[in-house]
Amino acid sequence: xxxxxxxDSIADQAAGWAVDMAYGDMTAESRSALDAWxxxxxxxxGAYVRACAGLYAMEDAVIQAAPASAAAAATSSNDNEWQxxxxxxxxxxxxxxxxxxxxxxxxxxxxxGLPPTPPAPTRIxxxxxxxxxxxxxxxxxxxxxxxxxxxxxxxxVTLLSGEARFQVAKDKVHPFVxxxxxxxxxxxxxxxxxxxxxxxxxxxxVSEGSVLVWPRDDRDQAxxxxxxxxxxxxxxxxxxxxAAPAPAPLxxxxxxxxxxxxxxxxxxxxxxxRVNSRRIRIADPAIGNIRIVGxxxxxxxxxxxxxxxxxxxxxxxxxxDVIVIKVK
Amino acid sequence: xxxxxxxxxxxxxREILPHEHAVRLWLxxxxxxxxxxxxxxxxxxxxxxxxxSIDHIDNPAGxxxxxxxxxxxxxxRRAGKINLVALTQNDWSDVIDHGPLVDRVMxxxxxxxxxxGLLATLSDTCRRxxxxxxxxxLSRKETAARLGVSESDVKNHLVRGLQKVxxxxxxxxxxxxxxxxxxxxxxxxxxx
Numbered sequence: 001x002x003x004x005x006x007x008d009s010i011a012d013q014a015a016g017w018a019v020d021m022a023y024g025d026m027t028a029e030s031r032s033a034l035d036a037w038x039x040x041x042x043x044x045x046g047a048y049v050r051a052c053a054g055l056y057a058m059e060d061a062v063i064q065a066a067p068a069s070a071a072a073a074a075t076s077s078n079d080n081e082w083q084x085x086x087x088x089x090x091x092x093x094x095x096x097x098x099x100x101x102x103x104x105x106x107x108x109x110x111x112x113g114l115p116p117t118p119p120a121p122t123r124i125x126x127x128x129x130x131x132x133x134x135x136x137x138x139x140x141x142x143x144x145x146x147x148x149x150x151x152x153x154x155x156x157v158t159l160l161s162g163e164a165r166f167q168v169a170k171d172k173v174h175p176f177v178x179x180x181x182x183x184x185x186x187x188x189x190x191x192x193x194x195x196x197x198x199x200x201x202x203x204x205x206v207s208e209g210s211v212l213v214w215p216r217d218d219r220d221q222a223x224x225x226x227x228x229x230x231x232x233x234x235x236x237x238x239x240x241x242x243a244a245p246a247p248a249p250l251x252x253x254x255x256x257x258x259x260x261x262x263x264x265x266x267x268x269x270x271x272x273x274r275v276n277s278r279r280i281r282i283a284d285p286a287i288g289n290i291r292i293v294g295x296x297x298x299x300x301x302x303x304x305x306x307x308x309x310x311x312x313x314x315x316x317x318x319x320x321d322v323i324v325i326k327v328k
Numbered sequence: 329x330x331x332x333x334x335x336x337x338x339x340x341x342r343e344i345l346p347h348e349h350a351v352r353l354w355l356x357x358x359x360x361x362x363x364x365x366x367x368x369x370x371x372x373x374x375x376x377x378x379x380x381s382i383d384h385i386d387n388p389a390g391x392x393x394x395x396x397x398x399x400x401x402x403x404x405r406r407a408g409k410i411n412l413v414a415l416t417q418n419d420w421s422d423v424i425d426h427g428p429l430v431d432r433v434m435x436x437x438x439x440x441x442x443x444x445g446l447l448a449t450l451s452d453t454c455r456r457x458x459x460x461x462x463x464x465x466l467s468r469k470e471t472a473a474r475l476g477v478s479e480s481d482v483k484n485h486l487v488r489g490l491q492k493v494x495x496x497x498x499x500x501x502x503x504x505x506x507x508x509x510x511x512x513x514x515x516x517x518x519x520x
Contacts, residue, residue, distance in 0.1 A: 010370070011498070015490040019483055023461060023468065046370030049340065049377040050348075054494050055486075056341035061447035062458040172335065172383075257386075 010047045013037070018051035132157075135169030136176065141195075150174070159202070163195030178204075182216040183233045185225075192225075201234025217263055217271070220298060258298045262291045265308050272301045280305050283326040287312045336382060343388035344376060346439040348497050350389070351396050363400045366498070371399045446496040454489035457482050 008016070017034055024030060038044050130138040132148050134155050140146065144162025148155070153173065157166065159180040168176045168187050177186045178194045180202025185194055190209025194202050204213050206225050213231050214222035225231050260268050266288030269280045280301050282288045290312050296304045305323045309316050317324040348369065355365045372395045385391045453475060460471040472479040 010366075011494050012491050015494055016487050019486045019490060023457075023483060023486060025468065042374075043367060043370045046372065046374030046377075049337075049373040050345070050370065051490060051494060052337055053340040053345050053373075054497070055490050056337055057345055057443060058447060058450065058454075058490060058493060059458050059462055060341060061444065062450070062455050063462060065455075 010041070010043055011051070014044065014047035014051035015054070017048055018055045022052075022055060132169075134171065134174070134176075137167040139165040139167075141165075159194055159196060161196055163193060163203075165191070165193035165207075167191050180204075181234075184214050184216070184219075186212045186222075197232055197234050201232065203230065203232040205230045217260075217267060220258055220271070220275075257295055258304075259295050260292050262293050264288060265290050265292050265312070268292055268304070268308075272296075272298070272304055275299070276301050278302075278321050278323065280323045280325065283324055284314070287314055287325055287327070336377060336379060339382050339388075340373070340376060344373075344392050345497065346443045347389045347392050349442060349499075350439060351392050352498065354393060355396055355400065358397070359400050363403050368396055368399045368403065369498075371403075372396045375399065443497070446493050449492065449496075450489045451485055453477065453482070453485040457486055 017037060020030065021034060034048075038048060128140055130140065130146070130148075132138060132155075134150065136155070138146060138148075138157065141163040144164045145160040146164055147158045147160060149158075150156070153175075155171075155174050155176045157164075157176075157178045159178060164178075166176070166178060166187075168190050175186050177184055178192075179185075180194050180196050181198070181200040183194075183197075183200070183202035183204070185192065185202070185204045187209060190211060191207040192209075192211050193205045193207070195205075197203055204211060204225055206227050206229050208227050210224055210226045212222040213225050213233060215233055223231065258268070258271055266282060266285075269282060269288070273279045275298050278301050287308065290308075292308065292311060294307060296307070301323060305316050305325055308314070308325055312325070313328060314325050315328050317326060351372075352365055352369065355363070355368055359365075359368075372392065375395055375398075376392070379385075382388075456475055457471055460466045460474055461468075466474065468479050468482070472482050475482060477485075
């Protein structure tokens with residue numbers, strides 16, 4: 001197959017290579033030719049990345065625009081031996097040395113194409129080993145009960161009682177969260193077990209990978225638990241007792257937003273005050289009892305205060321370093 | 329690992345590429361002729377593709393801007409030039425994007441619409457080739473036979489389509505900001 005014309009611009013040559021790698025026949029020879037081109041000029045690598053992304057966007061657009069009938073035909077008709085639809089996504093070739101393989105695969109297609117799984121009906125299970133619909137495996141200890149549901153792009157297991165161990169099917173896009181009372185443990189692909197503690201708490205033990213653990217409403221203060229680590233959290237108690245390897249605080253970005261899901265204003269204010277030097281004070285306890293829903297910048301208490309004021313028909317007073325929310 | 333890489337390509341296609349036009353305009357405004365925007369963009373893609381994970385990036389547009397800025401700064405340094413276009417606080421707040429989510433979404437929509445417009449100009453052969461290969465999973469040979477053209481024609485259609493999309497992405501038509509910036513050279517050689 002003809003190599004991209006060296007007299008073309010770098011972007012044009014890169015386009016040739018990207019198409020060649022994705023649609024051409026992948027020989028060892030063509031791969032090493034690409035490698036040679038990539039190392040020939042430091043700009044080639046970036047241009048190639050850009051071209052691959054451009055090609056991906058093109059395919060994305062075409063696939064999304066494709067009439068549903070065409071897609072259906074591709075899956076239903078199996079008279080001759082074509083490959084099932086979409087499988088070819090997984091077979092794009094990894095052309096580059098040095099961990100620079102950039103083809104799109106099945107995993108990437110999940111990111112782009114498939115609509116989120118519709119909420120599956122919640123099932124109550126008592127069996128010992130359960131294969132969850134997402135491919136994860138739950139092993140239940142005697143007396144354990146769980147409910148599993150997929151909704152809003154999140155796979156959620158509710159541990160109703162006892163202790164269970166989870167082998168989580170890898171799926172970066174759909175976080176896997178186990179809830180034990182008011183304790184949440186989230187992983188993408190990993191093995192961990194969760195046991196109930198009292199009515200609100202839970203113990204999380206990580207066998208492989210790492211898991212984020214947080215008490216209800218405190219997602220921004222989640223703790224990273226790594227393999228071998230154990231953590232017992234009971235929000236009913238004043239402080240979490242951490243066991244095993246020192247839990248590392250989350251990197252900053254997780255703090256960037258505070259998500260409130262039907263939380264009393266008073267509790268939300270406490271969260272803002274914990275991370276900001278500019279404090280919020282509620283002058284009237286009635287305002288503190290109002291429930292609020294929303295996503296706010298953690299470092300912008302003013303925006304939050306305004307939302308509360310709008311919600312409770314209150315007004316805001318600014319003092320030095322304090323924002324006061326008062327009844328009108 | 330490969331999954332990770334593929335996720336990154338998909339992410340670049342959806343979250344970074346649509347902002348390329350805005351980043352180019354911004355580069356032309358900030359750096360004028362001091363750096364070659366083409367080189368900066370390519371290097372920025374290279375750095376972004378080298379990311380081990382993208383989970384921590386919640387504002388891809390801002391990340392792209394910052395990466396491009398870092399690349400441009402490095403290039404100036406390497407070239408022994410002193411950067412006379414220091415960023416003001418104002419510029420940074422433009423970049424870091426404290427705007428409410430709604431604005432961000434609207435801006436992203438406009439950029440996406442631009443990319444969509446480009447993608448809509450793909451030739452029918454190009455479209456059909458992608459459908460046959462990626463949706464129906466035909467081989468190269470079968471695709472070419474179905475379209476009634478040679479295999480190298482199929483490839484050429486795809487290459488030309490992609491080249492057009494990439495070129496369209498790089499064009500600085502919108503408001504002539506790039507042209508206005510021309511002729512003002514900023515950055516001076518250290519030797520004098």
